[in-house]
Amino acid sequence: MPSDDINTADRIEKKLTAALAPDSVKVLDESHQHEGHAGHRPGGQTHFRVYIVAQAFVGKTRVDRHRMVNAILSDELKGGVHALAIHAQAPGEN
DSSP: OOOSSSSSSHHHHHHHHHHOSSSSEEEEEOOOGGTTTTTTOOOOOOEEEEEEGGGTTOOHHHOOOOOOOHHTHHHHHTOOEEEEEEEEEEETTT
C-alpha cells in the first residue's frame, strides 16, 4: 500500500479525476460495513464504492467501463483495496 499522507479514498478520487476528467466522482469508504469479513483490516480502507460520471464512458459497455476504472486503480487493487464497487455512467444516463 502506498505510504503517502492521503487516505485511499482520496487517492482513488485523485487518480480517477486525473485519468477521466469526470463530470462527477464520489468515493465512499464502506470498510466499516465489512468488519469480520474477508479482506477487512483494522483501520479500514479496504472496501470502497465509486460513483463516477464521465464522457470517457460514452459508447462503452458496463464491462469496458469497469475495466477502465480497474486499470486506473491497479496499484490500489494490488496494494490493499479488497473490494471496489463501481457505478460508472456516461453523462445523461440514469
